[in-house]
Amino acid sequence: MTGEFRMPSLGADMDEGKLVEWLVEPGDRVARGDLVAVVETSKAAVEVEVWEEGVVAELCVAPGTTVPVGTVLARLEPAGSEAAAGALAGEEPGVAAPPAARGEGPLASARPPAAGPAAAPSAPSEPAPSARAAAAAPREAAPPRPASAVAPPPAAQAPPSGVTGSEAPAEVAPAAPPAATAPSTSEVEAPAGPGRVRASPYARRRARELGVDLAGVRGTGSHGAIRAQDVEAAAPPPSPAAAAEARREAMREGMARAMARSKREIPHYYLGTQVDLGATLEWLEARNAERPLAERILPAALLLKAVAAAAAEVPEVNGFYRDGRFEPSDAVHLGVGISVRGGGLVAPALIDAGTKPLDALMADLRDLVARARKGSLRGREMSAPTLTVTNLGDQGVRAVFGVIYPPQVALVGVGKVEDRPWVVDGAVVVRPVVDLSLAADHRASDGHRGGRYLAAVAKKLQRPESL
Amino acid sequence: MNPDQIRAQVLEALSDVAPEADPSSLEGDVPFRDQLDIDSMDFLNFLIGVNQRVGVEIPEADYPKLETLDDLVGCLVAARAG
Secondary structure (H helix, E strand, O other): OOOEEEOOOOOOOOOEEEEEEEOOOOOOEEOOOOEEEEEEOOOOEEEEEOOOOEEEEEEOOOOOEEEEOOOEEEEEEOOOOHHHHHHHHOOOHHHOOOOHHHOOOOOOOOOOOOOOOOOOOOOOOOOOHHHHHHHHHHHHHOOOOHHHHOOOOHHHOOHHHOOOHHHHHHHHOOOOOOOOOOOHHHOOOOOOOOOOOOEOHHHHHHHHHHOOOHHHOOOOOHHHOEOHHHHHHHOOOOOHHHHHHHHHHHHHHHHHHHHHHHHHHOOEEEEEEEEEOHHHHHHHHHHHHOOOHHHOOOHHHHHHHHHHHHHOOOHHHOEEEEOOEEEEOOOOOEEEOEEOOOOOEEOOEEOOOOOOOHHHHHHHHHHHHHHHHHOOEEHHHHHOOOEEEEEOHHHOOOOOOOOOOOOEOEEEEEOOOEEEEEEEOOEEEEEEEEEEEEEEEOOOOOHHHHHHHHHHHHHHHHOHHHO | OOHHHHHHHHHHHHHHHOOOOOHHHOOOOOEHHHHOOOOHHHHHHHHHHHHHHHOOOOOHHHHHHHOEHHHHHHHHHHHHHO
16 A cells, blocks of 8 residues: 555564664655665664655654564654645644554654754653644754664664674764754654653663663653663673674574475475586686776676576576466565574575676675674565575585575575586586586476476576676 | 784784684684685675785786785795885
């Protein structure tokens, strides 16, 4: 439905996701492809894009909330509509206090603290419409969106980067100068009854989660109200090792569910072939000899290109099997199995791998691997793969018989490139040979078509200059 | 840069690609890949890091000669001297 930004499905096994952080706020104009939120699944924390243009009218789900896939996370008004103009001016009626059932103010930590001493940071809690109007108006005049200018705070990311909770507040502070100096009367916070510590609902929730006593926390909100980042700063930091282990555990569980589902539902068949990589490696060597380190292309990139390009010839290996039927995909978004240091595996997509020039593909691959290991993959990369490759050659494995990632219909396995005896023109010679395998869904293709696919890959690898 | 400094820079570049590795426990004459979990992408990034720190571009043809820390440092020392 237009005007609604919903929790996306970022993987075959994903039923729900946790909204970790908003990267936009009401009044922001968004374009297709803009990053608007950080969502955490069992496998990764992912930056999610919006696919509509418009103006953010209402953020419906608070950071820290886990919701089922498909839940409306935010509402957008089409840009240029009257309602959008209203949202920009802060008069949009939909922005009023959220339904009580949601529990927390929708803007909880979305609005970053304004850095100057004069600016009163917006303490997150149930906003009153008039307060929103007052807060939004001054912002319109000044450069907006410090939140979206800042990379998602490491606290929301996979701990392999080693960030602990206590570093989060510093990262969340915006790089942009303070914009809104909303009058402090517009700051809304939980009403402080007798004996009750002033703290936002989200701060209370974080305090419960982290086992922090609010009485001992110094609040940096207006009138000393405690904000979530104050709680996080006061909490004993989880050791990076413990946090990393928790993330790995979640990743293992996600993998286990996906693989079990795959073997339960997909009738796999397996084909293998051996490919002479002499032509490829020779061509690559000549090319790389003329290039500085940073521009060299790995054999793996060539293999990926060949695998992706060949899928155009045999569409039955590229696409999704859903709702009882196979949906071929026009584009080939190649999932690449990437091991995460310390354990774990993700397989995000190299978009348009079949048609991208080789240099660009190599650069994208390096970037993808780096971000996969840091835990900053994007939503589209997790949900886009139409075909996946697992390359275990560096581990010394000769041949791979893999498990398909549903709802994809095939998985290509690449083993180690080794010098082996080979017959050329009736004589035995030594050639660099690799075992290539195809695991495929028998509902979408059969051995004949699968065999043609592997043959197409092998053929492309004999003419690397055409890749 | 003297050989010890070069070695230190190499170990720093190695930590960038394999942060879990303990540089002091690395054996100089055993291949990197036998001691650490690094793949071809990591190795390329490692050499790029070494190049940035030590200023030596290593031709691809020489990769097979650089499987151990001692070999790599030796090659870098020679390259800078020559």
